[in-house]
Amino acid sequence: xxxxxxxxxxxxxxxxxxxxxxxxxxxxxKWFVQPGDTVTDGQVVCEVETAKAAVELPIPxxxxxxxxxxxxxxxxxxGQVIIAIDVVPGSGDAPAPAAAAPAQEPVEAPEAEAEPxxxxxxxxxxxxAESSTKRRPRKGAALAPEAAAVAAAVQxxxxxxxxxAPAPAAxxxxxxxxxxxxxxxxxxxxxxxxxGIDLATVVPTGKDGIITREDxxAAAAPAxxxxxAAVASPVAPEVPAAAVPAAVSDSARETRIPVKGVRKAIAxxxxxSAFTAPHVTEFVTVDxxxxxxxxxxxxxxxxxxxxxxxxxxxxxxxxxxAIKRNPEVNAAWDEANQEIVQKHYVNLGIAAATPRxxxxxxxxxxxxxxxxxxxxALGELVTTARDGKTSPAAMAGGTVTITNVGVFGxxxxxxxxxxxxxxxxxxxxIKLQPWVHKGKVKPRQVTTLALSFDHRLVDxxxxxxxxxxxxxxxEQPKRLITWA
Numbered sequence: 411x412x413x414x415x416x417x418x419x420x421x422x423x424x425x426x427x428x429x430x431x432x433x434x435x436x437x438x439x440k441w442f443v444q445p446g447d448t449v450t451d452g453q454v455v456c457e458v459e460t461a462k463a464a465v466e467l468p469i470p471x472x473x474x475x476x477x478x479x480x481x482x483x484x485x486x487x488x489g490q491v492i493i494a495i496d497v498v499p500g501s502g503d504a505p506a507p508a509a510a511a512p513a514q515e516p517v518e519a520p521e522a523e524a525e526p527x528x529x530x531x532x533x534x535x536x537x538x539a540e541s542s543t544k545r546r547p548r549k550g551a552a553l554a555p556e557a558a559a560v561a562a563a564v565q566x567x568x569x570x571x572x573x574x575a576p577a578p579a580a581x582x583x584x585x586x587x588x589x590x591x592x593x594x595x596x597x598x599x600x601x602x603x604x605x606g607i608d609l610a611t612v613v614p615t616g617k618d619g620i621i622t623r624e625d626x627x628a629a630a631a632p633a634x635x636x637x638x639a640a641v642a643s644p645v646a647p648e649v650p651a652a653a654v655p656a657a658v659s660d661s662a663r664e665t666r667i668p669v670k671g672v673r674k675a676i677a678x679x680x681x682x683s684a685f686t687a688p689h690v691t692e693f694v695t696v697d698x699x700x701x702x703x704x705x706x707x708x709x710x711x712x713x714x715x716x717x718x719x720x721x722x723x724x725x726x727x728x729x730x731x732a733i734k735r736n737p738e739v740n741a742a743w744d745e746a747n748q749e750i751v752q753k754h755y756v757n758l759g760i761a762a763a764t765p766r767x768x769x770x771x772x773x774x775x776x777x778x779x780x781x782x783x784x785x786x787a788l789g790e791l792v793t794t795a796r797d798g799k800t801s802p803a804a805m806a807g808g809t810v811t812i813t814n815v816g817v818f819g820x821x822x823x824x825x826x827x828x829x830x831x832x833x834x835x836x837x838x839x840i841k842l843q844p845w846v847h848k849g850k851v852k853p854r855q856v857t858t859l860a861l862s863f864d865h866r867l868v869d870x871x872x873x874x875x876x877x878x879x880x881x882x883x884x885e886q887p888k889r890l891i892t893w894a
Contacts, residue, residue: 420498422471423491426458436460437485437671438492447475448499455493458486459671459766463805464798473497485670594621597668605630672767683829687743687864691824692873696881697845699855704887708781717785722760722814724887725837725880727784729812730756730777731893732879739876740809741832743866750867759811759828760788762795770828771800772808816840822858832868835880836860857884 426436436458443455454466455475473495480486592609594602598621602609605626612629614621669677701724708719733740733756741752758776762769771794773779773787794800811828816839825836838858845854861877883889 420496421476422473422495422497424455424467424469424493424495426486426488426490426492427467428488435485435487436465438480438482439464440482441478443475443478443493445475445477449473449475449495460802463672463769463800463802464766465801466799469493469495471495471497474499592621593619598623598626602626672764672769676767679829680826683827686745686829687827688866689824689827689862690865690868690870690873691860691862692870692877693822693858693860694877694881695856695858696885697847697854698840698857698884701884701887702840702855714782714785717782718789719785721840722812722837723781723785723788724890725814725835725884726758726760726776726788726812727781727890728880728883729810729835730758731883731890732876733810734777735879735893736872736876739833739863739868739872741867742809742830743832743864753809755809757807757809759808759831759834760791761811761813761825762792762800764795764798764800766798769795769800769805770808770811771795771804772811774807810834812837816857822860824860825862827862827864831864833861833863833873833876835877836862859884 439457439459441456443449443453449455449469450472451470452468455469457464457466459465475493476496477494479490479492479494486492592612593614594609599609601623602612602621607626607629609621609626612621612625615625616622698721701721705719705721705724708714708723737754738752740756741750744751755775756777757772757774759770759772762771771791773784773791776784776787779787791804794804808828808831810831811825811834813823813825813834814837815823815825816837819839822838823836825834827834836859838860840855840857842853843856844851845856846852847854859877859881861873861880863873863876879893883893
């Protein structure tokens with residue numbers, strides 16, 4: 411009993427924090443520390459990816475890293491212990507750290523020694539009240555030593571190496587515990603269903619008899635690769651090997667990528683938006699030659715020194731002016747209360763393509779910013795997004811969005827609304843095209859704009875006015891002054 415007290419006082423465990431926004435899990439992207447490293451309060455120990463962004467996690471106490479509970483690439487539920495810290499290093503031999511869960515199939519970590527009750531760790535420090543809910547242990551999950559040895563031997567044979575395994579003594583299906591239903595996580599069950607594999611026939615090799623992805627893939631491997639099939643009759647005529655067609659596995663020609671993190675959030679948001687808000691998209695092609703000249707002049711302006719000036723800056727300012735002239739477009743539909751919520755502020759979202767997928771951070775209170783302030787905010791937003799450092803808070807509360815598909819050489823598109831917003835403006839590529847200007851055909855800088863809006867609260871007239879105002883400003887940028 412004394413040893414347990416000393417151990418719990420010596421070692422502190424840091425759990426996957428609740429980063430807010432209703433997130434329940436995160437993937438460990440990278441560990442910045444290893445067992446034996448010294449850490450201090452506030453030091454970043456790992457980077458995790460939630461459904462909304464990549465976040466660096468600081469440790470809230472000093473000590474020496476004793477154990478990393480999960481390897482990189484593991485998706486961990488909020489509240490699970492991810493790292494143990496020796497807060498009294500050098501006070502005697504420490505118990506050996508438990509083996510980390512496999513990256514592909516993270517197994518639930520053992521329940522930690524009781525910490526001071528009341529609050530659990532969040533991103534920095536402590537704040538969220540700890541839930542009193544306890545999970546009931548699985549019944550019949552543990553395999554007897556003999557059954558585990560048989561399972562390991564059978565799996566080795568299925569993988570193409572090792573001696574043939576002795577037949578299991580039990581008559582129950584290989585993958586089923588004593589209780590009946592095979593133990594496997596939901597993604598593994600889905601994989602088995604997709605491959606047409608009965609989990610009851612799969613030999614588990616995971617901890618506590620849990621079936622892993624590798625077990626399912628091994629069971630789905632072609633019969634020729636599993637084991638020699640000695641079923642031919644001795645008197646049957648020998649068939650030349652060339653006459654037997656080789657079995658080609660689809661897995662050799664396909665790549666399956668788990669849907670998680672940002673990609674999972676994007677998929678859910680886009681499906682929810684597309685099948686909830688009735689979308690209408692309108693288009694306009696506009697001569698932006700004068701806007702391009704203004705951009706060139708602003709780049710030389712000393713008041714704009716140190717900030718990035720590009721066409722997106724003027725387009726953003728044009729949209730803000732159009733919203734000021736047509737404030738009803740800056741609204742949201744409240745389905746629960748059957749109300750239209752008009753926003754008296756503009757949090758301007760900018761769709762950004764990142765290595766981890768599409769994200770839409772927004773500039774808070776963009777309507778109050780001067781042109782240099784807007785340019786600075788745009789620059790910071792884009793840089794942070796490309797570095798993968800955008801926080802969940804930066805992506806919350808948007809009211810309207812701009813997506814610049816023109817950077818990919820695309821003329822236009824039909825953008826899908828960001829959930830909770832009423833409008834999104836797509837900007838196409840700016841190209842030199844023949845254009846009638848002052849009665850003559852001349853080469854002019856031309857682009858196409860597309861505005862998608864929620865037809866429940868934005869009528870065709872209102873949407874058309876907003877799009878027309880943006881186009882008019884880009885054609886004659888002096889309207890930024892006269893209309894503002």
